[in-house]
Amino acid sequence: xxxxxxxxxxxxxxxxxxxxxxxxxxxxxxxxxxxxxxxxxxxxxxxxxxxxxxxxxxxxxxxxxxxxxxxxxxxxxxxxxxxxxxxxxxxxxxxxxxxxxxxxxxxxxxxxxxxxxxxxxxxxxxxxxxxxxxxxxxxxxxxxxxxxxxxxxxxxxxxxxxxxxxxxxxxxxxxxxxxxxxxxxxxxxxxxxxxxxxxxxxxxxxxxxxxxxxxxxxxxxxxxxxxxxxxxxxxxxxxxxxxxxxxxxxxxxxxxxxxxxxxxxxx
Amino acid sequence: xxxxxxxxxxxxxxxxxxxxxxxxxxxxxxxxxxxxxxxxxxxxxxxxxxxxxxxxxxxxxxxxxxxxxxxxxxxxxxxxxxxxxxxxxxxxxxxxxxxxxxxxxxxxxxxxxxxxxxxxxxxxxxxxxxxxxxxxxxxxxxxxxxxxxxxxxxxxxxxxxxxxxxxxxxxxxxxxxxxxxxxxxxxxxxxxxxxxxxxxxxxxxxxxxxxxxxxxxxxxxxxxxxxxxxxxxxxxxxxxxxxxxxxxxxxxxxxxxxxxxxxxxxxxxxxxxxxxxxxxxxxxxxxxxxxxxxxxxxxxxxxxxxxxxxx
Numbered sequence: 072x073x074x075x076x077x078x079x080x081x082x083x084x085x086x087x088x089x090x091x092x093x094x095x096x097x098x099x100x101x102x103x104x105x106x107x108x109x110x111x112x113x114x115x116x117x118x119x120x121x122x123x124x125x126x127x128x129x130x131x132x133x134x135x136x137x138x139x140x141x142x143x144x145x146x147x148x149x150x151x152x153x154x155x156x157x158x159x160x161x162x163x164x165x166x167x168x169x170x171x172x173x174x175x176x177x178x179x180x181x182x183x184x185x186x187x188x189x190x191x192x193x194x195x196x197x198x199x200x201x202x203x204x205x206x207x208x209x210x211x212x213x214x215x216x217x218x219x220x221x222x223x224x225x226x227x228x229x230x231x232x233x234x235x236x237x238x239x240x241x242x243x244x245x246x247x248x249x250x251x252x253x254x255x256x257x258x259x260x261x262x263x264x265x266x267x268x269x270x271x272x273x274x275x276x277x278x279x280x281x282x283x284x285x286x287x288x289x290x291x292x293x294x295x296x297x298x299x300x301x302x303x304x305x306x307x308x309x310x311x312x313x314x315x316x317x318x319x320x321x322x323x324x325x326x327x328x329x330x331x332x333x334x335x336x337x338x
Numbered sequence: 339x340x341x342x343x344x345x346x347x348x349x350x351x352x353x354x355x356x357x358x359x360x361x362x363x364x365x366x367x368x369x370x371x372x373x374x375x376x377x378x379x380x381x382x383x384x385x386x387x388x389x390x391x392x393x394x395x396x397x398x399x400x401x402x403x404x405x406x407x408x409x410x411x412x413x414x415x416x417x418x419x420x421x422x423x424x425x426x427x428x429x430x431x432x433x434x435x436x437x438x439x440x441x442x443x444x445x446x447x448x449x450x451x452x453x454x455x456x457x458x459x460x461x462x463x464x465x466x467x468x469x470x471x472x473x474x475x476x477x478x479x480x481x482x483x484x485x486x487x488x489x490x491x492x493x494x495x496x497x498x499x500x501x502x503x504x505x506x507x508x509x510x511x512x513x514x515x516x517x518x519x520x521x522x523x524x525x526x527x528x529x530x531x532x533x534x535x536x537x538x539x540x541x542x543x544x545x546x547x548x549x550x551x552x553x554x555x556x557x558x559x560x561x562x563x564x565x566x567x568x569x570x571x572x573x574x575x576x577x578x579x580x581x582x583x584x585x586x587x588x589x590x591x592x593x594x595x596x597x598x599x600x601x602x603x604x605x606x607x608x609x610x611x612x613x614x615x616x617x618x619x620x621x622x623x624x625x626x627x628x629x630x631x632x633x634x635x636x637x638x639x640x641x642x643x644x645x646x647x648x649x
Contacts, residue, residue: 077453081462084446088465088527092472094491095480107489109497156374159367171375173641178382179580180637184605185626188612188619189388192397212381215374244366273473275587276605280613289475293591296479304483311476318471325471326464333535 092315099308106304121309131310134291137203141278141287142271144207149214149267154260156215157222158252162234172223178216186212187280194281201283209281210271217270221263224332225256262328269318269325288314389630392623399617411624421625423599424607427514428585431603434514435521435582440575442526447533448559463531470528478591481520482507507593510600517592517601525581529574536567572647576640583633604629 098106100117125131160168190209194200229252237247253260278287286294292310296302393411397404415421450462469477484490487503496503506516540563548558564571586605589595595602595610602610604625612622 080449081454081458085462085465087523088469091480091484091523092468095476095483098483109489111489111491111494152374152377155370159370163363163367165367171371175378176641177634177638178378180634181382181386182583182605182626182629182633184586184608184612184622185389185630186382186385188608188623188626189385189392191399191613192392192619193384193388195399208381211377215377219374244363248366248370269471273475273587275473275475275590276584276609279590280609289473289587292473292479293475296482296591304489307479308483311479315472315476318473319468322464322468322471326467329467329531329535333532333539 095308095311098305099312101305101308103303103305106308121305122313124306125309125313130286130291130294131288131313134286134288137206137285138272138288141203141206141210142268144203145210145214145271146264146268148207148211149218150264152211153215153218154222154253155248157219158226158248158256160219161223161226161229162231162252172220175216175219178212183274183276184280187277190277191280200281201285203285206278206281206285206287209277210274213271213274214267217267218263221266222256222260225259225263226252228259229255259328259331262325262331265321265325265328269321272317386630389623389626392620393627395620397620397623399613399619404620407620411621412628414621415624415628420599420602420607424602424604427599427601428583428603428605430514431518431585432579432582434518435525435585436575436578438518438522439526439529439578440571442522443529443533443574444564444571446527446530447537448555448563450530450534451537452555459534463534466527466531469524472524474524474587475591477520477524478517478588481516481523482592485516508597510597513593513597514601517589520592521582521585521588525578529578532574533567533571536570537563540566568647572644576637576644579640580637 097113099121100119101112101115102118102120105112105115160172186209190205191200194202194205199205233251233255234247237251238244242250273289274287275289275293278290279293282290292307292314295307295310394406394408395404396407396410446466450459454462472480484492485506487493487505487508490503492506493503504512507513544562544566545558548562553561583605585603586609589601589603589606590609593601595606599607608622608625608629611625612619
């Protein structure tokens with residue numbers, strides 16, 4: 072009896088977790104006729120027409136390219152600045168350490184809309200509104216601070232003894248960082264990079280405010296619903312899936328990161 | 339989340355072997371830290387000052403000139419009922435999503451910890467972190483599709499039972515909660531995995547002892563494991579409170595603040611006022627300043643409390 076109720080609960084849990092995504096996935100292969108039915112249709116002749124429409128829309132192509140460039144650059148810059156800073160914060164005990172950590176965290180308190188408003192005014196003045204560069208610059212605030220916060224625990228797991236031994240062998244600080252700390256922290260750092268990637272890939276508000284034509288993919292997907300009178304649900308489903316694929320590709324690696332994080336922090 | 343460093347190792351004993359090494363290490367630390375901090379300050383200080391400056395002017399995206407009007411925008415805000423509505427919606431949203439997420443996460447985490455073993459547990463964890471990875475825009479559209487009164491699957495059971503379909507997203511009394519369910523679907527399931535991992539990391543001893551005393555499962559967790567996990571749970575609630583403030587993406591994709599202004603949180607109203615409707619960027623800036631001050635103060639105090647409760 073107890074086992075039965077357990078399996079029922081778990082099945083229900085998995086159903087509620089996965090069904091919305093699977094249903095949308097199915098819907099993305101349906102014609103509008105199969106979608107707009109009072110009784111949900113499970114068996115139908117699949118069509119690729121929705122994806123063809125989505126991927127051939129110029130706005131989507133531009134959005135995809137903008138997203139790839141903007142997210143790629145801002146995550147890259149975030150790594151370049153964030154990883155060395157995380158290493159320094161994890162290893163060295165200095166007076167201001169807690170203050171610096173709190174400052175980096177407090178950047179996350181800033182409401183995105185409060186950042187977007189002055190940046191729009193500033194970028195309009197500078198004449199760089201609606202450019203990829205301005206969006207990359209704005210996202211760097213998110214990527215650098217996230218990389219620092221997730222990178223510190225990654226470097227804290229590097230045993231001090233190894234670093235000390237290397238320094239006694241005559242390695243310079245830079246060599247220790249490159250040859251010892253970085254390789255040991257690398258698996259966790261990859262997880263941190265992926266989390267940072269997911270956060271900016273999924274971001275809507277800042278991209279929506281800072282662009283008027285050079286949209287990113289979330290902005291394009293969000294505006295699909297306002298097309299015409301009849302809501303093109305097949306196309307919306309397909310665009311939701313296209314937008315969600317990149318973060319979902321990394322689900323296995325992110326799970327590993329979560330597992331590793333808690334193994335390290337186990338007392 | 340940031341483990342306390344062990345000062346004993348670094349400073350006193352082993353580093354004494356060379357004063358020169360210590361200074362080169364300091365230099366390396368400064369060199370590694372400075373560029374990131376300079377970037378962060380350079381990117382966060384100008385907008386913070388800029389938004390405050392804008393709040394005291396009458397700038398608009400439509401007209402190129404603006405002038406200083408002191409507290410004019412704030413005086414207008416005081417009489418703006420839509421502003422107070424959005425404030426109320428934001429507070430309800432914050433309370434519902436944070437408590438919903440934490441309660442669901444704790445219940446599910448304990449359930450899986452008690453009843454599921456081995457490989458199945460890993461598979462469930464993998465499934466549970468899937469929703470949080472879905473972009474908020476996609477998640478919003480996915481659920482909007484399911485909530486649809488005419489063809490949505492959520493309404494199908496009501497229809498089978500011969501009832502009227504429920505218009506989840508167009509009923510003012512329901513819409514905010516219907517959107518909150520999607521937020522909890524994303525965050526609550528993800529946090530359930532974290533709670534499970536935390537339970538797994540606990541030493542087995544105290545739990546075993548409680549079980550030997552014939553405590554029921556819920557008693558073991560209520561009196562033993564949850565108190566032991568208080569520090570990380572408090573931190574999780576704090577993180578969720580910060581993230582709940584970023585409700586814009588989801589609400590924008592699902593209702594756009596509607597029906598009427600029933601789901602219009604503060605950031606949506608600021609966006610409407612500053613960009614979408616009329617480009618009244620100074621008025622929007624004034625609201626942002628209030629939001630900025632209140633959230634920074636609240637979270638700074640909460641952060642201190644979090645650290646106190648975590649001891």
